[in-house]
Amino acid sequence: MIELLTETAIQEPQRIRGLEMPWNRVMGSPETPARAARALGPWHPQEFMAECVETVPEAGAMMTFVFRRCDGAPLAFRAGQYVNVAFPVNGEDQEPVDRSYSLSSSPTQPWTFSITVKCDPTGLVSPWVHENVRPGTILEMLGPVGAFHLPDADRRARYLLLAAGAGITPVMSMVRTIHSLPGHADVVVLYHGSDAGGFAFHRELAYIASVDSRFKVHYSLGDRSVPERWEGLRGRLTAAMLEEVAPDANGRQVYACGPEGYLNTATELLQKVGVDDTSIYMEFFSGDRQTLLEYQAEVALATDIAEEIAEEIADSAEDYFEGQPAAFGLYEPGYDADGTLEASGLPLEISDPEAPGSDPAVDSPGMEPEAGSPDASSFDTVGTGSLTMSFMRTGINVRIDPTEHILEVAQRAGVRIGANCKEGMCGSCKVVKLSGEVEMNHQGGIRAREISAGKFLPCCSTAQTDLVIDA
Amino acid sequence: MTASVNVPLNSRGKLAASLPAEQLAEITALFEFRRTGYSLDAPFYTDRSIFNIDMEAIFGQHWIFAASTAELPEPGDYVTVDYGPYSLIVLRNDDGGVNVLHNVCRHRGARVLTEAAGSTGNLVCGYHSWTYSPEGNLIHASAPGETKFDKSCFGLKRAHGREVAGLIFVCLADEPPADFDETAKIFEPYLAPHDLSKTKVAYQQNIIEEGNWKLVMENNRECYHCDGHPELACSLFPTWGLTEGLIPAHLEEVWDRNKQAEASLEERCRRYGLPYEVVEQLDTRIAGIRISREPLDGEGESFSADGRRLSKKLLGDLPDFRLGRCSMHLQPNSWFHFLGDHVITFGVFPINEHQSLVRTTWLVADDAVEGVDYDLEKLTYTWKQTNLQDKAFVELCQQGAGSPAYEPGPYMKSEYQVEAFINWYVQRVQEHLA
Numbered sequence: 001m002i003e004l005l006t007e008t009a010i011q012e013p014q015r016i017r018g019l020e021m022p023w024n025r026v027m028g029s030p031e032t033p034a035r036a037a038r039a040l041g042p043w044h045p046q047e048f049m050a051e052c053v054e055t056v057p058e059a060g061a062m063m064t065f066v067f068r069r070c071d072g073a074p075l076a077f078r079a080g081q082y083v084n085v086a087f088p089v090n091g092e093d094q095e096p097v098d099r100s101y102s103l104s105s106s107p108t109q110p111w112t113f114s115i116t117v118k119c120d121p122t123g124l125v126s127p128w129v130h131e132n133v134r135p136g137t138i139l140e141m142l143g144p145v146g147a148f149h150l151p152d153a154d155r156r157a158r159y160l161l162l163a164a165g166a167g168i169t170p171v172m173s174m175v176r177t178i179h180s181l182p183g184h185a186d187v188v189v190l191y192h193g194s195d196a197g198g199f200a201f202h203r204e205l206a207y208i209a210s211v212d213s214r215f216k217v218h219y220s221l222g223d224r225s226v227p228e229r230w231e232g233l234r235g236r237l238t239a240a241m242l243e244e245v246a247p248d249a250n251g252r253q254v255y256a257c258g259p260e261g262y263l264n265t266a267t268e269l270l271q272k273v274g275v276d277d278t279s280i281y282m283e284f285f286s287g288d289r290q291t292l293l294e295y296q297a298e299v300a301l302a303t304d305i306a307e308e309i310a311e312e313i314a315d316s317a318e319d320y321f322e323g324q325p326a327a328f329g330l331y332e333p334g335y336d337a338d339g340t341l342e343a344s345g346l347p348l349e350i351s352d353p354e355a356p357g358s359d360p361a362v363d364s365p366g367m368e369p370e371a372g373s374p375d376a377s378s379f380d381t382v383g384t385g386s387l388t389m390s391f392m393r394t395g396i397n398v399r400i401d402p403t404e405h406i407l408e409v410a411q412r413a414g415v416r417i418g419a420n421c422k423e424g425m426c427g428s429c430k431v432v433k434l435s436g437e438v439e440m441n442h443q444g445g446i447r448a449r450e451i452s453a454g455k456f457l458p459c460c461s462t463a464q465t466d467l468v469i470d471a
Numbered sequence: 472m473t474a475s476v477n478v479p480l481n482s483r484g485k486l487a488a489s490l491p492a493e494q495l496a497e498i499t500a501l502f503e504f505r506r507t508g509y510s511l512d513a514p515f516y517t518d519r520s521i522f523n524i525d526m527e528a529i530f531g532q533h534w535i536f537a538a539s540t541a542e543l544p545e546p547g548d549y550v551t552v553d554y555g556p557y558s559l560i561v562l563r564n565d566d567g568g569v570n571v572l573h574n575v576c577r578h579r580g581a582r583v584l585t586e587a588a589g590s591t592g593n594l595v596c597g598y599h600s601w602t603y604s605p606e607g608n609l610i611h612a613s614a615p616g617e618t619k620f621d622k623s624c625f626g627l628k629r630a631h632g633r634e635v636a637g638l639i640f641v642c643l644a645d646e647p648p649a650d651f652d653e654t655a656k657i658f659e660p661y662l663a664p665h666d667l668s669k670t671k672v673a674y675q676q677n678i679i680e681e682g683n684w685k686l687v688m689e690n691n692r693e694c695y696h697c698d699g700h701p702e703l704a705c706s707l708f709p710t711w712g713l714t715e716g717l718i719p720a721h722l723e724e725v726w727d728r729n730k731q732a733e734a735s736l737e738e739r740c741r742r743y744g745l746p747y748e749v750v751e752q753l754d755t756r757i758a759g760i761r762i763s764r765e766p767l768d769g770e771g772e773s774f775s776a777d778g779r780r781l782s783k784k785l786l787g788d789l790p791d792f793r794l795g796r797c798s799m800h801l802q803p804n805s806w807f808h809f810l811g812d813h814v815i816t817f818g819v820f821p822i823n824e825h826q827s828l829v830r831t832t833w834l835v836a837d838d839a840v841e842g843v844d845y846d847l848e849k850l851t852y853t854w855k856q857t858n859l860q861d862k863a864f865v866e867l868c869q870q871g872a873g874s875p876a877y878e879p880g881p882y883m884k885s886e887y888q889v890e891a892f893i894n895w896y897v898q899r900v901q902e903h904l905a
Contacts, residue, residue, distance in 0.1 A: 155838060156785055186790075247742065250772075251791040251811070274770060274793060278783055420600040421611040427592050428600060444604060445592050447547045 012213060019157035019183045021150070022108060023076070040110055042076040044309055045145055045302035050075075050113075052137040058116060060198035062166065063130050064104060066114045070138060074110035077103055079150045079177035080170045080255065080283070083115065083143030084299045089128045099125045100145065100299060102169040102257075102283070104201075106176035116200065118166040145302040148255070148283040150174055157185035160246045160275075162237070162266055164192040164258030167285050171257055172201050175215065179208050188246045189217045192237065192262065196227050218245045237262065239269045250274040257283040260291065376468065382413050389467040391415045392434065406438065406458035410471070417458060417471055421445070424460035431458060436467035490520055495904075498524065502901050508890055509879040516683040516872035522824035525684070526555035528903035529803050529896065534633075534640040534651045534758060536805035536818050537561050541637070541670045541834050542588065543569075547605070550588045552641065553828075554820040559630060559641055560584055560594070564605050571632035571641045572607045577625040587677075594627070603627050635659055637667020638807075638816070654758035654801070660746050661762055661797050665809045666787025670834040673782075673813070673841065674851050678829050678858060682865035683872070684804070684821035685896065687829060690865050691806055691817070692888040699864065702856040705776045706767045707796075708732075712885040725768075732766030736795045740764060743790055747797075753891035754898065759802035761888065766795040773812050774853040782812040782845035784836035800888070802895050812836075813845075815854055825869055831858055 023041035026034050054066035069075055077083075081103060086096035101115035119130045133139070148170065157178070163171040168191055178185050193199045199219055209217045220233035220241065233241060242249055254275055256266045263282050270280055284291045376390035376397060385399035391410065398413040400406065407419055407429055419429035424442030432454050440451075440461040458469075490498070498521060501512055514521055537552045538561055549562040551574055558574035560583065576583050576596040583596045583603070593610065594603040602611035607627035614620045631642040635655040642648075680687055690696070694711035697704060708729040710722050718726045740747040747764035769778020772792040780792045789811050797809040804819045814834040821827050833851055841847055871877050882890045 156788065158790060184788075247739075248791040250793050251785055251789065274772075276780060276783065276792075420595070420613065421602055423611065425593050425611045426595045426600055426602040428595060443610075445602075447590065447592050449545070449547075449590070450592075 016183050018153065018155040019150075019178065019181060019185050020153045021078070021177075022181070024152050040074055040076055042078050042081075042107065042144060045143055045306045046309065047140065047142050047303075047306045048073070048075075049138055050141050052133050052135050052139070053112060054135060055133065056114075058200040059202065060165070060193065060200045061119045062116050062200045063119065064114050064116045065129070065133055066105070066112050067139075067141075068112045075107075075113045075143070076110060077107050077113070077144030077149075078152070079103075079107055079173040080148045081144035081146040082170070083113075083141045084145060084302070085115070085142075086140040087125055087129060087133075089125055096140070097125055098299070100295065102146075102173065103144070104169045104172045104176075106173055106180050108177055108180040116166070116169045116172070142299070142302055142306055145298055146283070147298075148257070148281055150177060150255075154253075157183065157187075158248075158252045159185070159187045160242075160249050160252045160254045161187060161189045162192075162254065162256035162258070163189070164262040165194065165198075165285070166200075167256075167258030167262070167283070168200055169257070170283055171255065172204075174255060175205065175208060178214065179212050185214045186252075187215050188252070189215065190220065190233075190237075190241070190245050191217065192220050192222060192258070194222045194224055196221060196225075196230055216245070237265055237269060239272050242269055242273050252279070254280045255282075256280070257285060259286040260284055260288065383409065385409075387463045387466050389436075389463060389469055391469050391471050393471055400463050402462055402464065404462065406461050406463060406467075408459075410458060410469075415471055419459050422459045424457050427457065429457055429459045430455050432470040434468040434470055437464040438462065438467065439464055494520060499901075499904055502897055502904070505893075505897050506879060507894070509881055510689075511685070511893060512879060513872045513877050516686060516869060517824060519824050522555070522683075522821070524900060524904070525821065526557075528900045530554055530557070530643070530821065532642075532644045532903060533648060533803055533899070534642045535803070536638060536801060536816070537571075537632075537641045538639050538818075539637055539670070539672075539814075539816050539832060539834060540634060540639065540668055541672050541837070542675075542832065543639075544671070545590070547590045547592060548588075549584065549591060551584055551586065552820065553822075555823070557643065558582060560627075561632060561639060561641060562591075562594075562605055569632040569634055569639055570605055570607065571630040572603075573628040573630065575628065576601055577609065577627060578612065583627070601625075636662035637665075637670070638662070648757045650756050651758040654752075654756065654760050657750050657752075657760055658762050658799055658801075661764065661799070662809060664743075664745055664787050664789055665797070665814060667814065667834065669787060669837050670814060671837040671839075673833045673835045673839075673845065674847060675833070676831045676851070676855065676858065678831075678862055679822065680827050680829055680862045680865045681825060682827060682862075682869035683824055684819050684827040685893070686865045686868045686872075687819050687827050687861075688803070688892055689889045690861055690868075692800065692892050693882075693886040695883055695885050696864060699860050700857050702776075702853045703774070706769055706774045706778045706853070708766070708768055711765075712888065717884060728768065729766065732768065732771055732795070736764065736766040736771065736793075739791060739793060745794070753800065753802065753888060754895035757899070759800075759891075759895045761800040762798070764795055764797040767810075771795055773810050774808070774815075775849065776853075780812045781850045782835045782839050784839040784844050785811055786814070786836050802892065803899075813850065827865075829858065829862070 026037045027041045029035060049070040050067040051070055052065055053068055056064040058064055082100045083103060084098055084100045086098055089097045101117060103113055104116040105114040117126050117129050119126045121127060161171045161174060171189065175189060178187055191199060205217045209215045218233055220235065221230060223235050226234055246252060250273065254270055256263055263284060267280065379390060379395050379397045381397040381399065383399040385401040387400050387402060389398045389400055389406065391398065394415045396413060396415065398409060400409045407417060407422065410417055417429050417431060420426045425445045427445035430446060433456050438456050438461040440456050442457050442460050446455060446457050501514060505511065538550045542550050543561065543563040546563050546565045549560055552559045552561060560572040560574045562570045562572065564570050574583050576598065578596065578599055578601045581596050581598040583594050585597065601609060604610050607629055609622045609625045612622060631647050633640050636659045694709060697709045697711065708725060710718060710726050710729050737747060745764065749763040751761045753759045753761050767778050772779050773781045775781050785792065792811040794811040799807045806817045808815045816832045818830045819827055820830065831854060835845055839845055
């Protein structure tokens, strides 16, 4: 590598505020072209076949297996989630053995995806995977699964990512994802390993930390052999080490992944340095019976959901994809209190404090006439004109021509609507439109928010269609 | 943003403006012979004429805290602010600025907006539907048969309004005190990191205290009485206002803990570039101020029993919940606490010589969800209790001021900020009467 010496200081990039996953806007958008990209949004686990296209040996007896789906679809998931893979360990004609592996790639590159498997020589599956899965191997998978993942939108993306050993896998997916997205973020990675040569992805982590100022990466060797030239941290996780790498841990969201003992220690220490329980997210790579049962239940639920969805798609694919699926509790982004998967996007804003904020207006949908309300077809109809206005409270239908002002015609027919200026200024005639379109030519008597809530000023409006009016 | 006064205040027809010479001399003497370091003579708290002078000399001349931007985030949002004889409309206009209008219809004087807060397009008087634009211009008044009616002569009267770091101030003076700019420069850097423009109102409490507005302010400027605030004492060090050498034995341990918390907070502030030094110019400038960032007891995060956060969403781009409280006092009518997780604003609006409205507003990050990120009861508990206790203290004093046996008592050393408030008040009124 050539070292280029430079005297010129380079300014920091300018970024939008906060972090937002690219599928966010797709999921919420009513626009057809955007909706077409919905397959990129992570909204349910599916069963699918995937073909291995690349194997990459990693440090620490790990191997990354890159896959693409046989059906050509992208794999939609959230950074931190895992897939459950059926491995034909005992031959193609025998019952395959299922194992869950965290995805190590970024969902922002969804056309291929990867898992990274650490070889445990005493294990049944991982040595088989290392030896047998090669480019061309086709495996059956279920995914994505798991509630351990980055949020879909985060105005204050300040993270502390803790990883021990193979626990780096989902953390790597998070790092790659954040690195691939614009937006303000502040990420501290603390990666524990047992020997100096065993840190998977350390070259990529070093590269990301060197080009992306949002990242700080720290390594620590456990309490075993520390070579002389080691420049990283030493020893197991301690409160002092947390304070050293992230003195502001208190204000961060913490994602931690590794073996059970490590995570239990981490929980205790994080509480000690003041991190709120609700800001700690964990993924266990080993655990007691209880933990294992929980993961089994998670996979079982994902299987049920995947089967249910497959059936529905088989019944009527078109109908199915038209409607968004009901919320699957397990896969909800944690911050989304409504239980919907259509997370609303962050308002787009430049992180310049001088720039004016531009919160998108929250439109309340126009009201529909409620079931059980009086039926306008039984009302008397008066007047002449090509369109009909139904006044639900007065109980009358009034005919009107598209050139006439609604207020005048309504008042003539005996509908009580108070009014003063009759020029769209004072707002005193404001009423709610339950359906239909009007053309309004007001002069400040009504606000955009009121209009989007279905209100209008009949004094300065003409009817464009038949109308149903709450008056 | 500064609004211009488009209609000069007209002194014609005002009776209260000039007191009989004899009474004025009497009142002037009361100010002149005020005993420094002692509470005020009873008439300052009980006399209607002095209250009228307060309205004219203090509330009619100075920048008054009215609301925070979270109370009127969108165009058309308004709050009405009443004090003494005044009622003002503070309205967010379409340009993002603030219009301050006298809430007095130019037809027959009716209140134009009757709600404490809301959202409106044009402003319509409920009496005869005179309609004003958000700028206060009369744009509609039905005038059948009138030939000489010139609408342009009857706009709503305007007052000055300005917004600094998410706080909105109003001033009724023709020419507002100019040194507010300097005061704003002092507090702006303390407040900016909390980004009030990205907060929302979680709760607002209006209480009417049966006490003169000065007693409300005096009570707030000292913690000598803080034994009476058991909930607040969990997180606020009860040594507040004390200095080395003034620490009573039973508070020595607390003092040490306070010192440690202070050192650790200072270190955090330096790390994040947050200002924390005490700036105290309560009576040495016209727009008097005290501001500082001080530690909280326990976890040091918020006003909770254990000092932990009450809302899980950090304000603005703050990096850390353990930022204690940035507290600000502004003369004449407000104080504030800016924490990592929420902000509390306090405004005092005098009603008459023996009643004051105290408005407390809790702000949280605008994306914090009630019931998920914060529990409203827990968020508001400490200061709701404290306000009720303070109300009782103020009312005890008001009762005392009404007794023939009352005579001014000495402010203790720890009450030096009360003295500063009174000194500020006396100076300002004297300048006005001179």
